[in-house]
Amino acid sequence: MPIVELLRRIPWHVFGCAVALLVIGLTGIARADQLNDGPDLFSKQITWAIAALPALALALFIPYRTWKPVGHLLFFASLPLLIIVLFMEKRGGARCWIQLGFFDLQPSEIVKLTFILALAQYLMYRDNLVRFTGLLAPFVLTLVPLGLILLEPDLGSALLFIPVLFAMLFAAGARWRHLVCVALLGLMISPFFWVKMSAEQKSRITALFSQVDRGPNPGGDRWHQHQSKVVIALGGLQGSEFLGAKIDDPDAYRLFAAQTDFVFCLIGERWGFIGASLSLLLYLVFFALGLQIAARTDEPFGRLIAVGIVTLWGTQTIINTGMTVGLLPVIGITLPLMSYGGSSLLMTAISLGLLLNVGARPGYEVAGEPFQFE
Numbered sequence: 001m002p003i004v005e006l007l008r009r010i011p012w013h014v015f016g017c018a019v020a021l022l023v024i025g026l027t028g029i030a031r032a033d034q035l036n037d038g039p040d041l042f043s044k045q046i047t048w049a050i051a052a053l054p055a056l057a058l059a060l061f062i063p064y065r066t067w068k069p070v071g072h073l074l075f076f077a078s079l080p081l082l083i084i085v086l087f088m089e090k091r092g093g094a095r096c097w098i099q100l101g102f103f104d105l106q107p108s109e110i111v112k113l114t115f116i117l118a119l120a121q122y123l124m125y126r127d128n129l130v131r132f133t134g135l136l137a138p139f140v141l142t143l144v145p146l147g148l149i150l151l152e153p154d155l156g157s158a159l160l161f162i163p164v165l166f167a168m169l170f171a172a173g174a175r176w177r178h179l180v181c182v183a184l185l186g187l188m189i190s191p192f193f194w195v196k197m198s199a200e201q202k203s204r205i206t207a208l209f210s211q212v213d214r215g216p217n218p219g220g221d222r223w224h225q226h227q228s229k230v231v232i233a234l235g236g237l238q239g240s241e242f243l244g245a246k247i248d249d250p251d252a253y254r255l256f257a258a259q260t261d262f263v264f265c266l267i268g269e270r271w272g273f274i275g276a277s278l279s280l281l282l283y284l285v286f287f288a289l290g291l292q293i294a295a296r297t298d299e300p301f302g303r304l305i306a307v308g309i310v311t312l313w314g315t316q317t318i319i320n321t322g323m324t325v326g327l328l329p330v331i332g333i334t335l336p337l338m339s340y341g342g343s344s345l346l347m348t349a350i351s352l353g354l355l356l357n358v359g360a361r362p363g364y365e366v367a368g369e370p371f372q373f374e
């Protein structure tokens with residue numbers, strides 16, 4: 001496709017939403033730097049954003065069908081990184097990063113995308129998905145990275161694979177009743193996973209049901225959830241950017257992982273309820289446009305990629321914002337495009353490039369209709 005024609009067909013409104021979310025996230029990171037008097041992560045995030053642009057462009061201009069024959073190879077090549085990371089030094093109670101000196105690599109971010117590529121490649125034209133036994137291979141494919149990531153332990157990243165799997169299976173033609181049966185089986189074996197979870201992971205889940213909204217901070221694992229709600233509440237309706245800080249006590253604004261897991265709290269504090277609500281609305285529009293790309297794509301590999309990427313981002317957003325307002329457990333998960341992080345931003349940029357790539361090339365390259373079975 002000529003470059004001029006490609007540029008014309010790129011869904012720029014999707015790119016615009018992504019840039020707007022990135023800018024809003026930067027304001028939250030800057031506010032966190034100011035309140036916590038820590039390292040200048042705002043400047044580093046800008047550096048990562050600039051570095052991510054070539055990766056986005058590469059993922060956009062190389063036709064996405066190029067990745068079709070090698071999707072499974074990229075996935076299996078990325079799995080050893082999840083084993084290597086288990087031998088790294090613990091940070092924050094988990095082994096999630098491979099220290100490279102100038103850069104800390106988070107393998108789970110890479111595996112999320114390669115998993116989507118491998119699953120999309122496998123599910124193309126799989127008419128055996130109409131049978132319950134046809135779901136076995138996709139679930140085995142999912143359990144491998146999920147189990148390795150749980151060993152780190154990183155419960156947040158591990159949980160993302162399940163909704164992505166279900167969404168892509170449904171888009172590929174799996175039947176509702178089979179997916180419901182699998183979900184019920186998962187609930188039946190959930191006590192086994194509960195037994196295998198670490199004490200810290202269990203504590204974060206049980207803390208959800210013992211929240212205290214008034215009085216002093218309860219401490220322990222309930223501290224994070226209590227403090228995140230306090231910081232959001234300090235923003236009020238319009239935020240400190242327009243009305244100034246409500247109180248002078250620095251401890252009231254103290255928040256662990258403020259630039260990463262809890263950046264949404266700082267957005268709410270700086271821009272208030274109005275700014276936080278507009279951010280959520282922008283996410284909603286962003287995901288709706290992404291699903292629109294999937295709906296308009298006739299080529300099955302591209303459609304499945306789009307569904308997987310949007311489901312991944314949507315699940316992250318629901319879990320992250322849910323845990324900051326006390327609706328979900330604090331399990332350590334970043335907010336797409338807004339949270340600080342080099343690996344996260346780089347892989348999000350590549351995913352965005354692939355989504356735009358699919359949107360610019362929606363044609364179906366082989367005769368016949370996809371996702372129709374007897």
